[in-house]
Amino acid sequence: GKLRVDYTDVLYHIPEASVDLEDGQIDFGTFTLRDDFNNTALLTRGVLKHDNWKDMFFDFAINTNKLEVLATKNTGEDPFYGSVFAKVNMTLKGPMENMEMRIKGEPADSSNLYINMSSGRESGTADFLTWKVYGKEMQQQNTGLGSNLNVLLDVTANNYANMYVILDELTGDIIKATGHGNLQIRAGTSGDFTILGRYDIDRGNYNFNFQSFLQKPFRLREDVGNYISWSGDPGDATIKVEAEYEAENVRFSDLRSPLTLSTNLNDNVRSYRGKVLVVANLTEKLSHPDIAFRIELPSGSPLANDPGAALVLQSIQNDENELNKQVAFLIVLNTFGPVSTTSQASLANTAFEGIVVNTISGVLSNTLSNQFSNAFQKIFNDKSLQVNFNAQLYNGSNFIAANTNSLNIDRTNLNFSFGYSLLNERLTFTFGSALDFGLTSQQVQATRNLQFLPDITAEWKIRPDGKLLLTFFYRDSYNYLSGVGARQNRSGASISYRRE
Numbered sequence: 338g339k340l341r342v343d344y345t346d347v348l349y350h351i352p353e354a355s356v357d358l359e360d361g362q363i364d365f366g367t368f369t370l371r372d373d374f375n376n377t378a379l380l381t382r383g384v385l386k387h388d389n390w391k392d393m394f395f396d397f398a399i400n401t402n403k404l405e406v407l408a409t410k411n412t413g414e415d416p417f418y419g420s421v422f423a424k425v426n427m428t429l430k431g432p433m434e435n436m437e438m439r440i441k442g443e444p445a446d447s448s449n450l451y452i453n454m455s456s457g458r459e460s461g462t463a464d465f466l467t468w469k470v471y472g473k474e475m476q477q478q479n480t481g482l483g484s485n486l487n488v489l490l491d492v493t494a495n496n497y498a499n500m501y502v503i504l505d506e507l508t509g510d511i512i513k514a515t516g517h518g519n520l521q522i523r524a525g526t527s528g529d530f531t532i533l534g535r536y537d538i539d540r541g542n543y544n545f546n547f548q549s550f551l552q553k554p555f556r557l558r559e560d561v562g563n564y565i566s567w568s569g570d571p572g573d574a575t576i577k578v579e580a581e582y583e584a585e586n587v588r589f590s591d592l593r594s595p596l597t598l599s600t601n602l603n604d605n606v607r608s609y610r611g612k613v614l615v616v617a618n619l620t621e622k623l624s625h626p627d628i629a630f631r632i633e634l635p636s637g638s639p640l641a642n643d644p645g646a647a648l649v650l651q652s653i654q655n656d657e658n659e660l661n662k663q664v665a666f667l668i669v670l671n672t673f674g675p676v677s678t679t680s681q682a683s684l685a686n687t688a689f690e691g692i693v694v695n696t697i698s699g700v701l702s703n704t705l706s707n708q709f710s711n712a713f714q715k716i717f718n719d720k721s722l723q724v725n726f727n728a729q730l731y732n733g734s735n736f737i738a739a740n741t742n743s744l745n746i747d748r749t750n751l752n753f754s755f756g757y758s759l760l761n762e763r764l765t766f767t768f769g770s771a772l773d774f775g776l777t778s779q780q781v782q783a784t785r786n787l788q789f790l791p792d793i794t795a796e797w798k799i800r801p802d803g804k805l806l807l808t809f810f811y812r813d814s815y816n817y818l819s820g821v822g823a824r825q826n827r828s829g830a831s832i833s834y835r836r837e
Contacts, residue, residue: 344438351370355368365380367380368383395431397428407450416453416524418453419448419449423445423448439491441491514542533567538557543557561579572623591675605639612635614634632667634646653676812827812828
């Protein structure tokens with residue numbers, strides 16, 4: 338025979354059993370169950386009482402040293418899911434409309450338990466969820482009285498189990514940890530989902546999501562007292578986690594430091610090229626933790642005890658805006674960025690700063706383009722759709738200003754385009770627009786209004802392999818040299834040949 342527990346979605350096989358049919362009850366005696374992995378458990382008590390097959394009352398008990406006890410997938414409805422193998426003492430007792438399953442156990446083999454926090458920071462549909470419907474919907478059958486199952490788990494966590502705490506399913510903010518502790522979990526087909534207890538983290542990772550679209554792995558530090566504590570409501574849990582991201586081949590010379598820091602940049606600091614750590618401290622509520630950053634050198638770094646390097650890092654740490662900027666540079670580009678200044682020493686330094694700003698814009702723009710394209714392709718179920726997003730910060734006044742030693746960012750250009758391919762991708766139309774506007778009062782006055790700049794392109798692959806390409810285009814651009822609110826347009830055609 339076979340037995341499937343709907344709530345845990347585990348199928349158990351019953352090779353043989355002796356059943357005693359009595360008046361008002363069925364006594365299953367004792368028998369062995371097997372899971373799909375040939376692990377065994379012993380049913381030590383199995384009685385089903387009934388009143389002419391109504392008002393059923395269950396009284397079962399199972400013991401095992403290792404058995405699959407959870408095999409659920411993410412349906413978007415259950416607060417937890419996963420695959421768990423455990424040493425278990427389990428009882429199932431009560432009437433059909435109010436059954437109670439008590440499970441006391443600990444993981445006995447490699448297991449994965451996912452706890453889904455319901456209050457995500459983002460909205461939408463997660464990319465890794467694919468919904469498919471097969472066949473026809475079956476008519477609902479009348480099963481009589483409704484059944485209700487309450488599950489009470491007394492879990493002693495150990496290093497056999499990986500726990501995944503999903504902070505935000507859409508963006509992929511997940512804490513993966515192994516550790517120890519005792520958790521009292523209550524769930525069921527009706528009623529609230531609650532967790533009581535503390536989970537002390539021994540090791541793991543935190544997928545930190547930069548600006549909701551660029552993921553970077555942080556390693557959870559060991560032996561620093563990391564933990565997650567629940568007192569009932571899973572969304573009201575508290576957290577204390579210290580994690581680090583390791584940026585490689587970082588140079589202090591990229592700080593392009595002002596006079597206030599230059600005395601600290603000795604030869605050892607200036608010539609350093611190695612690892613720098615971004616440390617994130619997560620505290621307070623698990624559903625929306627407070628995150629504080631600091632920048633450190635690894636303990637084995639040649640600059641670990643260098644007073645000059647320590648002063649530079651402390652100067653950055655003392656300025657929250659500068660700290661957040663340097664953290665962004667290290668996470669996104671694995672490099673320090675130029676220290677912010679009110680005035681620049683030379684055009685070369687400021688030009689370098691402008692290049693770095695645009696590099697960040699480029700990284701984020703490429704990421705956004707991929708995200709937009711994936712979203713549109715899924716919405717319209719068409720892989721030929723492409724969305725491009727580009728953002729650029731630049732100086733629109735330095736070319737006409739008398740002071741060429743200043744290169745302050747005062748304008749931005751946002752470009753958004755939508756592409757569609759036809760005829761087996763031989764003909765591609767791209768429709769887009771650029772928005773150019775000033776960031777300072779001077780530049781806002783100079784242009785007087787928002788510059789809407791259309792951009793239309795048609796490309797025809799003369800050869801199917803795309804080596805010979807014919808292009809027609811029309812585009813507008815903002816011309817800051819031709820007067821207030823001036824723009825120029827270009828149209829034409831080109832033919833190109835590409836050889837690899």
